[in-house]
Structure formats: structure tokens, C-alpha cells
Amino acid sequence: MEEIQAAIIQARGSAYKIGKKTAAAYTENPILQQFSQLSSQRTKYEEIKALFSNYAPHLLDELQGLADGLGKTQQEAAILYSGYNMPRPQALGCSAYVDQYHYVRNYDFSPSLYDHCLSFIAPEEAYGSIGYNLQLIGRHDGVNEKGLTIGLHFVSNQGYRKGLSAWTVLRIALDTCETTQQVIDLFKELPHAACYNFSVGDAKGTHAVIEVTPEKVCVLSSRAGLNCVNHFKHSDLEALNRQDMTSSAKREKFLLNTKTSTMSQQELFDLFSDPASPLFFEDYNRLFGTLHTFAYSFKTKQLMTALSRGKRLELNIEDWFTGNNFKVDKLYGEIKKEPIPEG
Template identity: 50%
Template sequence: MAGFSVDIIQVRDTSFNIGLKFGQYIHHKPLLKVLDSATRPEIDYKSYHSIFSGLAPHLLDELEGLAYGLNVPTEKATALFSGYDLPKTEAMGCSAIVTKDYYVRNYDFSPVLYDGIFSLVQPEEAFATAGYNLQVLGRHDGINQAGLALGLHFVSNHGYSKGISPWTAIRMVLDTCSTVDQAIQLLKEIPHAACYNFSLGDRNGHIAVVEAGPEKVMVRSGEAALSCVNHFQNESLANQNRVSIDGSLKRNDHLQALTQKHLTHEEMFAHFKDRHSPLFFTDYDDFFGTLHTLSYGFEDSRIMTTIAQSDQVLDFNFADWVNGENLPDHKLSGKI
């Protein structure tokens, strides 16, 4: 086993200055070279700018700040961090349960393509958010100050096209939407590059799974609980699933059984993060190892999160952070 860590970054500022600070943070990090090798040298800047201007204009400012912090042209920063027009990514696995009381999920992939950042960001121009960064600007998953929680789940590259990555879509939703209904509407407007599920819930007790791809977006709703894994469950989208979804089906059966046990937030979080759980994986070399567990209680604004095989749990009230109470923690340490 090897050591594994995530930095905790807290920033309250304008979107430009948030980008500037993240640019300065990653300037000499290995992450920069990883992103440079995983993205295109340049993208269609006009198309990107048009989409972002209409959906989340403040992120244009953050990208400008990233460029300034790295001392690179804006066009280069856009290719590196925007999540627009990316080459296809490998399959990733994620499992989530959403109830009217809480949201809990695991993110499974490879540490090679992992930012290793948990950020709490409070821009002047958007909602405050907490979540795990992906491609710096984007988020694997997260929560915002309005009490909205959501995360991504890879399905397939069926119909892959020039469009927005799911982690950038997550960021757009967290920054601008306060309810599940608003999130669904925005996810229907975003031009998706690939097929992904988005699991989401809000403090009003509304929960849903958005099954989204370049060709169509469908919604699964629920009153008590919903499970979400790595295949579309809507029959009209079944032809867009990967050929082999046995693992995803097995995890979904396990999640469905869990919903019948009526576990508390703490109990469900403990089950997801337990390395002996059917939801915890260690196939890191094959892009399927559990990297982090994230949960949120809609009633009490409680975030609990940890990384792979860590004895450390970050447990705090997000509403208190939004009101100015910074966390004393700076790093999460675990093992893979």
C-alpha cells in the first residue's frame, strides 16, 4: 500500500481571484503536467466562450484568473481546465444513495487522474460550494450553500461529441442552482460530451437521477430513496449503456437492499467508506479503486468526507463555514 493524500483548500474571493489562487497553487504541482497530457493543445475558444457566457459567466473570470496565476495565455488555460471538448476518458465507477435526509457516494477511479483537492469556495458571484476538484475548475461531486448535493457517474462514451464534461456541468449546477428542479433544467440545457448519470438531492426533500447524454436527457425521480451507479435505467436509453454492466447491476442491487434498511446518515457513510464493503474497490491499476467518500445531511447541513482507507473523517457544518467559520484542517491522509 502507498500513501495517498488530499489537500483541503478554502477560498473566499472574487471568481477571478479564486482562479488566480488555484493557478498559483498548482503552478509547480505534478497535476499540471497530467492535465497537459490529458487535454487538447487548443480548443474552439469561441464556442467555449459562448456556452460559458450563457450558463455560468463567472467561470470565465475564474479561468482568466487561472491563466494569470500560471502566467499562460487564456486560450491555454481554457484548454487545460474548462472541461470543454476533451478527449475521451477511461471508464470510472461511482455509487450513490440519495434520500430525503442525506446524500452519500463513493468515487472510484485511478489516482493518476485525480486532482487530490477538496475545496471550499465562496465566490462573490455564485453560491458557496464544497467538493472534490476535477481538472481544477470542475467537481466530481459537491454541495452548495442552498443545500443542493450532486455527483457524477460515468455510463458510456456513446455518441461522444464536442461538449461539456460532467465535472464542469457539476460545477455549473452547484454554483448557480438552489433546487433539484433548477438543476434538472440546467442539465437539460448543457451540451453533454458523453453519457453520464447525475445523482442529486436538495434540502426540500426532492431527489432525482438525471440520465444525460449528447442525444437525450431523461429524469428518474423518487419520494423516499434513489440509487445511482454506472448504467442508464430508463428503457429508452438502454442502448447507450456499455455492453457489460454486470458490476453496475450488482452494486445497484446492493444499494437497493440498503435503502430497505433505513440506515442513518452516519451508518450509511460508515458502510460506504468501509474497505470491506461491497461498495469499496481497490482495482486502482484498472481505473476502479475507491478514492473518496462524500456525504451530506440535508436537515443539519452536515458534511462528512474521507479518502481511501483513512482514519481521518472531515466532519463539519457547512452552513457554519458559509457564515465565515474556516476549518482547521489542511489535509486528508489515507492509503491505496
């Protein structure tokens, strides 16, 4: 087994202050070098500034805080961390279940391409949120102070074009939306770079799977619970799925045959986080290993999360958003890594 860690950031105040505190947590994080290699230097800062000014101007202030904290210009920080005009992402997994009571999901990928950071933020200019960082300001998944919960699920690079990464649009949604319908409306406006699913639920009990492509947005809704994996189900978008959907289809079949609607939050969390579960994966060398589980109850406002094989962090989000920090500064877990075959 190999230890895995995630730093916990707790930051309140201006977006600039939050950016600077985030920078301090990343100073020695090797992921910074990864993003330096990935980001396109052909990206024009003016395009990023115009887009963010329209939809999330406070993120420009956060990027300025990041820039000052990391010794970069704002233009450099925006190009590196805005999630705009990024190279095509590699295939990754993610499974989720959402209904009017619960949201639960796993994030599956490689630890070497993981921010190893969980942020609790309360900016003055936007809704506060709790979520796992991706490319510093982006999020894999999260819940905001209004109880809106959302996670991303990669589908394919079909029709890939210049636009925002899924983790940036997810962050903008957490910062600016209160309901599932508001997320749907927002996603119909934003320029998306790739094909992704988003599993979404809100405090009013409305939930949906939003299927997003660079050209079109489709919505799957139901009064019953919804499963979300890594392929499109809307007939208009099926042609954009990856050629090999074996794993995604297998996970969906398992969820369909499991009585998830009768489970408690604890039972759902265990279903996703148990290493013996069909939803838990350990193929880390092939970019498909479970890194964290994230679960939220819309009724009790209880958050549960843990890294792979790690101790669960559990809290009522209202307690944190009313100003009560906690003393945990890291999450710990373990991953089972097999040696990479030679030749």
C-alpha cells in the same frame, strides 16, 4: 499501503481571486501535465467563451485567475481546464444513494488521474460550494450553500461529441442552482459530451437521478430513496449502456437489498467507506479503486468526507459559509496497490 493526500483550498472573494488561489495549490501538482497532454489544441476559445458567458460568466474570471497564477494566457487556461471538447474519458465507477434526508457516494478511479484537491469556495458572483476538484474548475461531487448536492457517474462514450464534460456541468449546477428541478432544467440546455448519470438532492427533500446523453436527458424520481451507479435504467437509454455492466449491476443489487432508508448519516457513510463493504474497491491499477467518500445530511447540514481508509472530516456547512475557516489543510488516506503484472 501507499499514502494518498488531498489538499484543501479555502477561498472567498471574487471568482478571479478564487482562480488564483486554486492555481497556487496546483503549482506542483503533476496532474497539470496530464491535462496538458489530454486537452485538444483544436478547441476554439471563442466557443468556450460564448458557452460560459451564457451559463456561468464568473468561470471565465476564475479561468483568468488560474491563467495568471499558472503563467498562461486565458485562452490556454480555458482550453486546458474548461472541460470543453475533451478526449473521451476512460471508464470509471461511482456509487451513490440519495433520499430526502441524506446523500452519500463513493468516487472510484485511479489516483494517478485524480486532482487530489478538495475546495471550499465562496465566490461573490455565484453560490458557494464544497467539492472535490476535477480538472481544476470541475467537480466530481459537491454541496453548495443552498444544500444542493450532486455527483457524477460515468455510463459510456456512446454518441460522444464535442460538448461539456460532466465535471464542468456539475460545477455550473453547484454555482447556479438551488433545487433539483433547476439542475434538471439546466442539464436539458447544456451541450453534453458523453453519457453520464447524476445523483442529485436538495434541501427541500427533492431528489432524482438524471440520465444524460449528448442527445437526450431522462429523469428518474421517487419519493423513496434512489440508488445511482454506472448504467442507465430508463428504457429509452438502455441501448447506450456499456456492454459489460457486471460491476454496476452488482453494486445496484447490493444497494437494493440493503435497508439504506433506515440508516443514519453515520451508518450510510460507514457502508460506503468501510474497506470491507461491497461498495469499496481497491483495483486501482485497473482504474477502479475507491478514492473518496462524500456524504451530506439535508436536515442537519452536516458534511462528512474522507479519502480511502482515511480520517473523516466532518463539519456543518453553514459554519464555513458564514465565514469560519478551519485549520486543516490536507486530507490523508491509504490505498492498497498491487504490483502491475509484467508482460
